[in-house]
Amino acid sequence: MTHRYLLIDIEGVLVVDKSYRPVPGAVAWLNGLTERGISWCLVSNNTTHRPADLVADLQRAGFMVHDHQLVGALGTAVALLQERNCRRLGWLGAPALTPWWSEMGFELVPDTDEICDAVVLGVSPGLDLPQLDLAMARLRQGAALVCLHRNRFWLDADGRPRLGPGAMAAALEMAVPGLVTFTAGKPEPAVYHAALNSLGGNPAEALFISDDPFTDLVGARNLGMATAFVLSGKYSDREVLEELPPHLRPDLVLPGPDQL
Ligand SMILES: [Mg+2]
Secondary structure (H helix, E strand, O other): OOOOEEEEOOEOOOEOOOOOOEOOOHHHHHHHHHHHOOEEEEEEOOOOOOHHHHHHHHHHOOOOOOHHHEEEHHHHHHHHHHHOOOOEEEEEOOHHHHHHHHHOOOEEOOOOOOOOOEEEEOOOOOOOHHHHHHHHHHHHOOOEEEEOOOOOEEEOOOOOEEEOHHHHHHHHHHHOOOOOEEEOOOOOHHHHHHHHHHHOOOHHHEEEEEOOOOOHHHHHHHOOOEEEEEOOOOOOOHHHHHHOOHHHOOOEEEOOHHHO
16 A cells, blocks of 8 residues: 555654653654655644654654654644634643743633633643533633543553543533534544645545544544554554444554554
8 A cells, every 4th residue: 555645643653652662663664754755744632742842752762853744733723722712721731831822822821710711621641620620610601622632541651541631521511511612633624634734745645544543543534544553552452443333444454653
């Protein structure tokens, strides 16, 4: 199977988990793509690193990656929030990104304030119930819910599965009837289109490679891309695909990206 454009997930494909240790064989594989004449970019739902820090971490792990080769949920979230005139945000995510939101022109409201334009939900290692209660109060006051992505779970630096923003969003949606929710990252089309635009490619010539057959690969399939599921991340057994109807299952199942 040959495709001109390769769209690549990061965690579970290039690196094992939040420790950012490379998946065996992934460094040589990615660094060899350009030599093979394949255009590629990274399509990330990362919400714990500033984009520039994420690129730097990947470079430290040995990957030859540059800022322009990363497209992610944070970028589409900024566009989505600006379009909807959401400036005052309740940030329910990694503290490391707090200064980044300010740099991008948003105001993060303090925990004492129930009024904001949007509650923004990302991967949040220290998320606790009082924070979720505050988010519920803000949403009841009319704030929109912006999910940076809707992954079921994520793997922390010890490889431990942790509840993801998709699960948190489902809880908040249940608690606040009529809630308006927007999603910035995969599986929403905007981030895939941004990635293809950055390559000048079209879906029919693109292959998406990810360890998440539900969020990442269903989104890609729905836009007409070919899909490859790798067993080097969240799921080490292809049996998980039984949860998907046959037409949404990936075209390829591989032990790791270097088998492509
Ligand atoms: Mg992944």
